Amino acid sequence: MNKRIIFHIPVQLDRNRASASQIRPLKMIAAFQNIGYEVDIVEGTAKKRQEQISVIKKNIRDGVKYDFVYSESSTMPTLLTESHHLPTHPCLDFGFFQFCKKNNIPIGLFYRDIHWCFVNKNKDWKQRVARHFYRYDLKKYKELVDVFFIPSMEMLPHVPFHFDGKVAALPPGGDKKETTHSKSDDYINILYVGGVGGNYDVEPLLEAVSRCPFAKLTLCCRPSDWEKVAVQLAPHLSENIRILHKQPEELPELYATADLFSLFFHADYWEFAVPFKLFEAVSYQVPLLAAEGTWCGKFVHENRIGFAIPHRTDELIKTLNQIHDNPAVLQDFRNNLHRLAPQHTWESRTRKVADELTKTANV
Secondary structure (H helix, E strand, O other): OOEEEEEEOOOOOOOOOOOHHHHHHHHHHHHHHHOOEEEEEEOOOHHHHHHHHHHHHHHHHOOOOOOOEEEEOOOOOHHHOOOOOOOOOOOHHHHHHHHHHHOOOOEEEEOOOOHHHHOOOOOOHHHHHHHHHHHHHHHHHHHHOOEEEEOOHHHHHHOOOOOOOEEEEOOOOEOOOOOOOOOOOOOEEEEEEOOOEOOEOOHHHHHHHHOOOOEEEEEEOOHHHHHHHHHHHHHHOOOOEEEEOOOHHHHHHHHHOOOEEEEOOOOHHHHOOOOHHHHHHHHOOOOEEEEOOOHHHHHHHHHOOEEEEOOOHHHHHHHHHHHHHOOHHHHHHHHHHHHHHHHHEHHHHHHHHHHHHHHHHHO
16 A cells, blocks of 8 residues: 655745755655655645645545645744735634544644744734744644654753643754765865854854964855845955855755865854754765854764864864864764764655654554
8 A cells, every 4th residue: 555645834835945944845755755655745825725635635535545744834824824924814724734633644743943932022013913823833733733843852942832742853854965075185174055144153163264274164155145244254254265155056066075064153042953054964974063052062072973162263263273283083073974874864854754653643
């Protein structure tokens, strides 16, 4: 018998957008298919989701068996995901969850982020309204969801509700890659790919590299992101720092020449946040640079795949000098990454989802 599941997300997926919120669900869909599931997808505008839900409901009434529903939350409240951000379809998605629950189909939901809890709730009226809808999401999850997936268990104390069912960590994954490290010079080549500004404070990294003539930094971000911080960061730029704006398909060549991948950030948010790029770097088997006191730092330290150091410029300079004096340590980290990477693929994440929801179905 074919294995069949429902994948639900209350937004239109943009196959051309490089943000983690768009990439992750597409990777999970492909990974479910790769491990043998037929996937019926519910995504898009409310009108489109309504049509897809009608088809699936008919399938269920006609006797089609679904192993489980796996849903991913939006960065917006579920009821406000239309382009006009008005709750014009208040019963659509949660009504569908209720239908699945009545038909004994286990439901797992990945709760992407709680950035809304860290935003000044009095900043403007839109955010005050949105908070009520975020809390409504949590209320419905508590009523309808069997397994509540989050990026890390460290995030759970920050979620403002008590979930009675199973909670499980489901961080991002990585692709299976044939990796090659192309060392063409004697510099310590550091790579950073991602956002800049806000929680992504790259200033200590730039300052440290600009003071280490034996190190180079490649910082790759969106042009629009760089424009917002260019004036602020200009004093820290030097000849050994280059700013690039590359497309996803151009990143492999950057990873191939990197000796270190930087996730050297520290803020309250990073105590539980799991960046998408962490496991991308793991899949490319590039040693990592992270800050102590963060989820990334703990992961890097426990798996011995890089450096987890205090978030200070002087500490980073000291670490770069240590690497300069003993570059063999990077190869040790690469050896550990070679063993670790297969455990953190997207397929491994979907197997965990299937395992957790299958156990729920059998209770």
